[in-house]
Amino acid sequence: MKEITKSAALIAAASGIVFGVLTPLSASAADASSALKWGACDGNRLDPRQQCATLKVPMDYARPDGPTVDLALSRIPAEKPSARRGALLLIPGGPGGSSLDDPSDKGQKLPQAVRNTYDLIGYAPRGNAPSTTTSCGLAHRDLALTASRPWPAPDGSIDGNLATARRMASACARNGGELMRHISTVDNARDVDSIRAALGERKLSAWGVSYGTYVGAVYAQLFPGRTDRIVLDSNDNPDPVNPERAWVKITEVGVEDNFPEFAKWASAPGNPYRLADTAGEVRPLFLRLAARLDREPIPWPGANPEELNGNVLRQSMLNSLYDPDDYPALAQLILAAQKGTPLPAPQTPPDSVAQAMTAVGAATICNDAAWPRSTAVYEKGVAKSRAAYPLTAGMPRNALMCAAWPWQPKQPPVRITDRGPSNVLLVQNERDVATPLSGALKMREALGRRAVMVTNDSTGHDAYLDNGTACGDATASRFLATGERPRRDVYCR
Template sequence: MWRPSRTGEAHPMTKIKRHAALCVASTTAAVFTGLTGLTPAPAAAQASARTPALASAWTAAQAPVAPRGTLRWTACEGEDVDPRQQCATVEVPRDHADPDGPTLSLAVSRIPSEKPSVRRGALLLIPGGPGEPGIDNPSGKGQKLPQKVRDAYDLIGLDPRGMGRSTPVDCGFERRDIAPSALRPWPGTDGSVTGNLAAARRMSDACARNGGPLLRHLTTANIARDLDRVRAALGEPRVSAWATSYGTYVGAVYAQLFPSRTDRVVLDSNDDPDPARVGRNWIAAHERGVEDAFPDFAEWASRPGNPDRLARTADEVRPLFLRLAARLDREPVPWPGADPAELNGNVLRHTLLTTLYEPDGYPALARLIRAAREGAPLPPAPWAPPEKALQNSVAVGTATLCNDVAWPRSADTYRKEVAASRAAFPLTAGMPRNAMPCAAWPYEPREAPVRVTGRGPSNILLIQNERDPASPLAGARRLRAALGDRARMVTVDATGHESYLANGNACGDRTVTRFLTTGKRPAGDVRCD
């Protein structure tokens, strides 16, 4: 999932910060109810025109191993780019079912192995999202990798189809529909979904008018097929990968479609691969994820000696937060510079959720809570990404979620699910079960989601925080079960989104590094305290 901005700090959004012009906010926007004036292609004629197994065969046939060095590498643009990073483009079919039809460009980057004598191959740094750029990952997260990993691999980044410096898409959404707290479907203060459904209709109309033909072909399976085209252009018979967040689903789908093309695959902060729900499960998982992660914030916010302490005991923090959110539902307070320019209950809930992604944001959240409770001036509003980048990211994220699987169309379905979620998980107030853009999407999925299975080489290692607000442990366990003996899982006693090299957990980091450099995995699943 996308990592949103933390209160009062530069925007870290889902690990996106690597290229400031492409930073974007929050998990996908709210788009619902159907479109008039467009005729979706019949699902039966297009969906599953090729089964996932056949898709693997024909895509593989289109992507033979190319000689090394066929890409034209040039210097990359950007102020914060490592001078060693090189960039190139790879042409791929817009529609992989029509390999001789129109094409699009993928922006690809690399930092070559720092010790060619021990080079093993290429390591794809698969970004999260959907709707997250990754072109500058070799200069960013790639430089956090231990030296022996950077020696063993060329680090490969890319902007997925539709994103950033690849051939982009843009739906031209109204600004009010892409404000940071609007990008998740927070219901009305009384649990109403009426406003969300209205936003969905506006956004669906915008995508139908402005999205262009590429919008129909933004799917996880097509991203995986694109990765195999990149592998071929690199001249690699197999590739390794470090995938994070939504990228774990991309990586699992790639390993399913192209098992013989995988070398060593690390899936970090894992999404539930349920093919019946796909993105619906990822959004719904926030209710469980926030419940898992909140006690860590409560313990921190009640710790003696903490200058930002909110309560005497951890048990007092939850009711304190809920009372404040309810009060702000009734009586929002101005927040100059924010979008919208007020702190209401849902903006506070949104800020909690985004802060739990990275616990180093706890002090900023605590200061916001204290100021709001005491009627003091609020801290500076969060940094917002450029609108062009935000428009692009939301369009890609929306289309990918909606094209992967069909979502319910009935408003009653969402009303009932929101009511149940609000009762069981008040910290998220029904948002995770609310209607997303896909409830109104004008197109049917063109093919069935790929079912992740245990068929293929045993070369996958999952790493997972126990308390992840966006990709909770329960979903990671489902991916682990689906992969069977192909995988092992390392569970880390940590809070936050992303695990490898993110928590200072020597056991977890050591286990992943050993796998990437030697191929050795634990004999069974392990827990790192």
């Protein structure tokens, strides 16, 4: 999950039984598969082999005969039919992300042996177009990441954040429709099982990334016998009480883990975007600039908001730490703000895209687990975080719109355990701003004997075939292609 951020969670107990009754394996799975009408996909950048279809699933799995929602699916069939093992579902990050184009995109990074073995399956999770959509109908100003990410005022006050949370939550309740109440990680995991059944597969393999690791873990907990080979890449903390709060809070640690890597890069001799002579100078330089922009914002036409203030700079820093390839963009912004030269063109997504991502993200994280309603809880957390982690200025412990969400969760989060087959491989970078190693180790602990973990001596989010290591990539690819997995956890340099 490159930006939308970390957020999401679920239901059940150690038994893995979710609200309602688990849908049994259908004897007519092949009939379900034949009901999918595969045809051409919309989009100019897609691999011509990619096909698309639509699957209807219950809006509320507790009412299987009630209203339905559409899920948009995609696939590229296994390239060597004689070697085909089954389907590999590409579970996107977010929440709010989609993998509908991934069979044509990231799926083509997979080695030939994996592409020979699996149909590559993508999907747009409920709430995301072209699946059945929802929207909070937010005002333009509330689509800014500095609104959905609750950065405190320069003096540490959170009054403005609480007002924003109430305004945004009210808009979601007013405009989101019934679907808004049925977007959660449990719903997503059940949709995954509906996809499996519609494909005619008795077992499903998956590659989940970022938030997709939590969806994958929950699916494996609820439907352990329906899993084949599961790769979880850039792992969330499956906190059994408040998963999303744990993810947001841990951002303060993720930034502390990763900013030194940016500082080393930004102080390297010969770097055209060099900010300082030594790495140790970059952090205080950044903090001074953020404080100056708190007092004296710089106009930034076309951005949202249309100024570069301290919190916009902090959010830009957080965005750029996802991937070392984005370091130059952050350095250019810092240099322009320092020197008073024109700022780079803002990279602001269209409002339509931001509406969908914000709505699905908010619904998931707010429906998954109960958030505190007490102002004092957030005030105390923000003050403590600002003192210990000045780079993130208290944002990770502040009040998201979930603090004012109008509905309570339908069920508690799913507790991830070691019950089920030992068929999970975790892939994790040591330095990951969005899903830090400390949280990934909680996923490893929860899965116990079911999993083996590959830790990469590498920096950035999205490890497998992106920001990881050759050793880690080879380990995950071998597991998907052959089922061979290390006997114990390994460290890859």
